[in-house]
Amino acid sequence: MRSGTLDYVVKRVAFALVTIFIVLTFNFVLFRLLPGSAVTDLSRVPNASPALREALAREFGLASSKWDQYLAYLDQLFHGNLGVSYVNQQPVWDNLRTDVANTVPMVALGTVVAVIAGITSGLVSAWRRRTPADYLLTNSAIAFYSFPTQWLGLMLIVLFGSYLPTTGMTTPFQIGGSFWQQAGDELQHMILPSLTIALTLYGQYTLVVRSAVLETLGEDYVLTARAKGVRTRRLLTRHVLRNAMLPIVTLMGLSFGYIVGGALLVETVFTWPGIGLAVYQAVLQRDYPMLQGAFLLLTISVVVFNLLADLLYARLDPRVSG
């Protein structure tokens, strides 16, 4: 019956692949257009001879033509090689792997908490619209949504700094301890940065869910469901939220896509050694391979999660794929 489904999936996947390729190329061009290179930085020693510059340029593969560089870039990419960091001479892929492993749990925790809390509070404030509960939830959501992230992070440090760790991922000089002790320590460090992410996203989700639910509550089929004798709980989940989820799924695709990208501001405020902090430092040091790798990862993650959201949307809404 859903004969259009396969067609739809193939189209979305093809679209995602094309998007990734375009961004790949764009990344390459963008970074070659920027002024300065690793050579400019590394050769800024006194008396750097043209010979030294040339040697450095050759070492980093910057001597050949742009087109050759592009082909080499693609070729290496397809073999899983993202190049070598200009700064620490390590393969970019190895650097990124550690950073991503640090980022994902922290950002994922914040995002998941925000999505669950935001959907709940958006649903409640829409159902209880124009009551004190609605005003409280909506106004606090607007506040959290509009606070600058770094400011919110600093406020949390001021408020909770004496109870919870505020920098890094582990307590320095605490070596040893069982696996569980270490995990507990890391979790403690995670609380404040995760909370910062959760609060900002929470505001956004509450507002989006509230307006989606309000719109759905006015639909004829919701009145029909009430007439059928459906109880409030079932009404809100099976009828209202099930329909209001459609726009929210798209937003969730975006949020989850950014989990890998990390949160640059939050990681900088809390010196969380994740990919956001790595990008920040790479920018300062003009570490192009590192930046390219990070952006590539972010692109793929955003595109993949959007694709997942699209596919989920099609599963949830029979009108999409007929």
Add this chain to the structure above:
Amino acid sequence: MALLEVRDLHVWFALPSGRELHAVKGVGLDVERGELFGLIGESGCGKTTTVLALMGLLPSSASVAGSVRVDGADVLSGGEKGARAHRWTETAMVFQGSMNAFSPVKTIGWQIAEPMEIHGVASRRAARARAGELLELVGIPAAAARRYPHQFSGGMRQRAAIAMALSCEPKLLLADEPTTALDVMVQAQILELLQRLARELHLTVVLVTHDLPLVAHICDRAAVMYGGEIAEVAAVDALYHESRHPYTRMLFAATPELLGGKDVTSIPGSPPRLDQPIVGCAFRPRCDSAVVRCATDHPALAEVARGHEAACHLNDPATGVLSVPDAGQPAGGAG
């Protein structure tokens, strides 16, 4: 005892401006078992508000007074919880614009089966099977239960809405303009279907509409509403041939090609605003036979013949006039 007994029903809406809109003003109705009862009136006269009140479905901005009994049981006294017990098992409804009565993301069969499951009328399996049978009853193949609303045409959706309304074998079916959005051919089919089902299943039906020919063709009795009140209630023949309220008479006169075939003369003026108090008769500004008394006295609904009630001073011997519609002109009237 009538199946549906409505006594002195009032509905007020709290408007955002802080004012109150008195949408239903002391409506009383008796609908007998097995009857096809029409509720007629111009747009905005309170028809939908009345039928929503019968199921306790008005929004929270509405306050309701009066009593509604379905088969002797009081519907309104128990709040939302009390009303819910009567929904669909005793009173079911086909909504105005039920084109959108189905959630777009669930199959038609799921939605028809849902009330049977939640009211414990049938197990999930039996409910699904019954959903198919109900669809066949309204002329849709049972296999279509697996389809989604967007795969149905408007007429099919309307039929499916009727099938859904019948799922818990209600005693009373409220149909609020069930054919408005459909083309004429489909309209006729849907009405025929309603009429047949009412007869075969011994259903009591309240049919809300502003479509007079329709009421005249299929209903047994009808009530005419104006400005939130009942203006006249009688058997449809009596309403047409011996109407005792100028509004009913003018309404029929404004309807083309009905039974006889007359010129279209729409009623000049517009219905009264319900968010401000009305002194005297609500219809007076548009009435062609108003007398002095109409400006100050509010006419009460009174029996004018057996099974025939009207709210008009012209029927009061004290007013000294009686409108005889068959004469085509109001018989006298001092002003």
